[in-house]
Amino acid sequence: MRLILGWLFAAVLLYGADATIEVIKKVDSLPSIAVEDASVSFTDTTNKRFFRLLVSDLNVLTLFNVERKYSNTNYENEKVVRENKVMDYVLRYRLRTDDDSAFIADIKLIRENNVILKKSYRVKRSKMNPFIAHSIAYDINAYFGAAPVDWMKRKLIISRLSAPGESEIVIADYTLSYQHVIIKGGLNVFPKWSDSSRKSFYYTSLSSIRPTLIKIDVRTGKRTKILTSDGMLVCSDVSSDGKKLILTMAPSGQPDVYIYDVASTKYKRLTSYGGIDVNGQFMEDGRIVFVSNRLGYPNIFAKKLGDKSVEQMVYYGQSNSACTAHKEYIVYKARESTHAFSKNTFNLHLISTKTDFIRRLTATGVNEFPRFSKDGDAVIFVKNYKQQSSIGVIRLQQNKNFLFPLKSGKIQSMDW
Amino acid sequence: MKKTVLWSAVLAMFIFGGCSSKDPSIDATDDSAKTSKSGEGAAMVTDVVEEDVIVVDENAGIEDGSERTMGGLESRMQSVNFAFDKFDVAAQESDKITGNAAIVNGDASEFTIKLEGNCDEWGSDEYNFALGLKRANSAKDAMIAEGVDSKRIAMVSYGESNPVCIDKTRECWAKNRRVDFKLLP
Numbered sequence: 351m352r353l354i355l356g357w358l359f360a361a362v363l364l365y366g367a368d369a370t371i372e373v374i375k376k377v378d379s380l381p382s383i384a385v386e387d388a389s390v391s392f393t394d395t396t397n398k399r400f401f402r403l404l405v406s407d408l409n410v411l412t413l414f415n416v417e418r419k420y421s422n423t424n425y426e427n428e429k430v431v432r433e434n435k436v437m438d439y440v441l442r443y444r445l446r447t448d449d450d451s452a453f454i455a456d457i458k459l460i461r462e463n464n465v466i467l468k469k470s471y472r473v474k475r476s477k478m479n480p481f482i483a484h485s486i487a488y489d490i491n492a493y494f495g496a497a498p499v500d501w502m503k504r505k506l507i508i509s510r511l512s513a514p515g516e517s518e519i520v521i522a523d524y525t526l527s528y529q530h531v532i533i534k535g536g537l538n539v540f541p542k543w544s545d546s547s548r549k550s551f552y553y554t555s556l557s558s559i560r561p562t563l564i565k566i567d568v569r570t571g572k573r574t575k576i577l578t579s580d581g582m583l584v585c586s587d588v589s590s591d592g593k594k595l596i597l598t599m600a601p602s603g604q605p606d607v608y609i610y611d612v613a614s615t616k617y618k619r620l621t622s623y624g625g626i627d628v629n630g631q632f633m634e635d636g637r638i639v640f641v642s643n644r645l646g647y648p649n650i651f652a653k654k655l656g657d658k659s660v661e662q663m664v665y666y667g668q669s670n671s672a673c674t675a676h677k678e679y680i681v682y683k684a685r686e687s688t689h690a691f692s693k694n695t696f697n698l699h700l701i702s703t704k705t706d707f708i709r710r711l712t713a714t715g716v717n718e719f720p721r722f723s724k725d726g727d728a729v730i731f732v733k734n735y736k737q738q739s740s741i742g743v744i745r746l747q748q749n750k751n752f753l754f755p756l757k758s759g760k761i762q763s764m765d766w
Numbered sequence: 767m768k769k770t771v772l773w774s775a776v777l778a779m780f781i782f783g784g785c786s787s788k789d790p791s792i793d794a795t796d797d798s799a800k801t802s803k804s805g806e807g808a809a810m811v812t813d814v815v816e817e818d819v820i821v822v823d824e825n826a827g828i829e830d831g832s833e834r835t836m837g838g839l840e841s842r843m844q845s846v847n848f849a850f851d852k853f854d855v856a857a858q859e860s861d862k863i864t865g866n867a868a869i870v871n872g873d874a875s876e877f878t879i880k881l882e883g884n885c886d887e888w889g890s891d892e893y894n895f896a897l898g899l900k901r902a903n904s905a906k907d908a909m910i911a912e913g914v915d916s917k918r919i920a921m922v923s924y925g926e927s928n929p930v931c932i933d934k935t936r937e938c939w940a941k942n943r944r945v946d947f948k949l950l951p
């Protein structure tokens with residue numbers, strides 16, 4: 351009997367941790383939180399914009415039922431605003447500037463009129479204040495001991511199509527509230543951070559005779575030409591230590607997956623199929639997962655470095671043309687319809703290489719460019735739906751999707 | 767009785783086992799160690815994030831004089847169109863290849879030819895770029911078959927990022943599935 355119980359318990363734990371199983375939470379069971387604005391130095395627009403950012407970030411944490419009503423108070427008030435008395439928690443913030451004109455936010459997390467967390471945050475320029483909101487949410491998440499959300503504080507890099515044959519590369523926060531155009535002019539696509547420090551990134555310039563892979567230092571603007579290839583050249587993935595790149599290149603007109611060593615500047619061809627092999631991604635077990643049309647349609651495959659054999663990873667869908675990998679999990683893009691003359695739907699799906707479960711992560715529109723966060727907690731992707739381009743965030747364990755629209759242009763690709 | 771209790775426990779594990787293992791234990795948080803009325807000093811997080819200041823304009827310094835001189839020849843060359851999700855040059859498009867090859871080996875014989883592969887709007891990922899490249903490569907093979915020296919031909923794929931038509935119609939999507947013929951000095 352004890353043996354059976356032990357097995358059952360282990361099975362439950364195993365399934366409980368499987369991200370391919372949908373989790374449906376009871377919303378009412380979450381504690382409530384309200385946000386109070388106690389700023390005096392800034393305009394009403396700045397204060398309320400920051401309020402909306404904080405409310406949005408707290409929602410993304412999925413730890414609370416977040417009150418969306420704006421309320422105003424004095425920072426030093428010992429009691430919370432009257433209508434917030436029923437709340438389990440109140441987050442009060444005060445925006446101000448210091449002598450160097452830096453933007454500062456002081457916060458208090460209050461429970462039953464007691465301050466349980468107090469902190470101040472600073473950025474040099476006011477336009478970077480969305481990162482303060484994300485840092486506040488990150489710290490509150492950490493205070494409650496929830497799974498880390500480091501991805502919230504990270505900078506995104508986006509290629510944004512501004513006109514036919516023209517794009518801009520933009521550094522942004524994950525909600526696109528902050529945007530800094532770092533490269534304008536020409537057609538520059540597929541940006542990828544060069545390592546975890548995010549001090550430089552790779553991108554493909556399509557403005558010269560052949561596609562060129564360039565590395566740029568974001569602090570100095572110094573550009574270094576890495577490689578040139580006929581037809582196509584994309585940095586598909588960067589190893590976690592930044593020492594290896596997976597490239598899609600076509601030096602003889604044939605798109606294949608290559609591995610590039612940053613230190614030695616030497617590259618090696620990994621696939622040699624006569625059709626299309628693209629979108630290679632590092633997996634933790636040392637394999638490379640990639641997209642190939644070797645079965646007559648695009649699908650997801652994996653192979654070991656130096657091994658000739660290739661393993662099919664996905665057995666669902668007739669057109670799976672993009673993927674991202676984290677540990678045993680793969681998120682892939684699947685075309686749900688094949689119409690030359692009507693709207694098509696592309697959805698993201700999650701599979702585990704250890705189980706047969708498939709979880710559909712999106713429902714409408716063209717969903718592409720899935721990228722796992724470094725810790726696997728979230729998947730970020732690009733959604734194009736009804737003329738609107740958005741960044742989507744999927745929190746896998748919480749079974750929640752969030753969308754942050756781009757005001758103008760279309761997102762070509764992104765990395766975080 | 768003992769068995770009933772055990773099986774109830776097993777059942778309960780199955781019911782709750784599917785729930786997230788990442789529920790925050792908010793109610794269980796011990797506030798006492800961190801609680802104060804207001805006297806606690808606030809820890810300043812200095813510079814949450816590094817400032818972005820650099821802007822690079824890739825158009826700066828580009829001279830397009832040579833492009834103007836080749837414009838007349840380029841306008842005489844026709845784009846080759848492709849079927850949905852296909853990259854082979856269809857029979858009805860082969861006359862365009864023949865005509866373009868005649869210009870390339872005639873009036874434009876001193877120039878390099880750049881074949882630009884393009885796709886419709888269904889996806890901006892690498893696979894779509896590869897599809898554009900395969901189209902350019904098919905056009906390259908067809909040009910070589912018409913007697914054009916392969917060394918004079920360069921290729922680039924723009925995926926869906928260089929449409930000639932932005933309406934949401936079948937005619938428009940068909941126009942965008944194409945290879946353009948450009949000249950370079």
